[in-house]
Amino acid sequence: MLEVKGISRFFKGLVALDDVTFTVKQGDILGIIGPNGAGKSTLFNCITCFFPPSKGEVYFEGKKITGLNPFQITELGLTRTFQHTQVFPKLSVYENITTGQYVMKRKDPSRTKRQLEQKAHEIMEFVGVSEYKDTTAENLSLGYQTRLAIGIALATEPKLFLLDEPAAGMNPEETKQLVHLLREIRTKLGVTIILIEHDMKAVMGLCDKIVVLEYGKKIAEGTPQEIQENPRVIEAYLGSEALA
């Protein structure tokens, strides 16, 4: 579904990404891990055309997407969330969800207001924020704001969903619920997921495959089991206590 081919990104003298290549299969959950500054967010920015890679190309469903703009990317079915949960703080939960629907309105203008309203309610139900539909987003807890951000992204009806550290700042219970929600997004909606995450328990429990970055380079790729046993990864990132 997604092919990342030899992408590099330079910022002045700094090599933030260095010749990174990997693929993501339809229906998979792929984890991207690595130390701070390894290039994970830069990789997301290059995939979603937030900015272009300095070298290399990205293909989505066989089509080259490098060079398109983020709106075109969303219309093709690729959606992301950002590192610090982004919701519209002064809008209600319901209004937040409807902001994500602009893409569908453009792609399929035949949808009626009623159909869109019904869809918005289904999404609120799915991500578990229905009971707060009239609550102003800034009054939600972090866990619910993240659910809402996921709901906004789902309202664009993605095929591939990229999440940048969704469990950041969450307590263990919130993280557990998030993992459950992401599994449902894959199984019930059939959405393919790429996830940047520092919470190793969440990553190892959720992902089919993991790509490890260090100083912009891919240093390993494999199943959670393979990654946890990889000496290079343990040295660079996981540390011995992570495996205890």
Ligand SMILES: Nc1ncnc2c1ncn2[C@@H]1O[C@H](COP(=O)(O)OP(=O)(O)OP(=O)(O)O)[C@@H](O)[C@H]1O
């Ligand atoms: N817009 C930018 N301009 C200059 N340097 C940048 C820019 N974006 C990222 N960098 C640099 O590129 C490197 C990779 O950063 P990036 O944010 O992609 O890492 P990361 O793995 O996502 O880190 P973290 O886990 O801390 O979010 C870092 O050295 C960072 O300072």
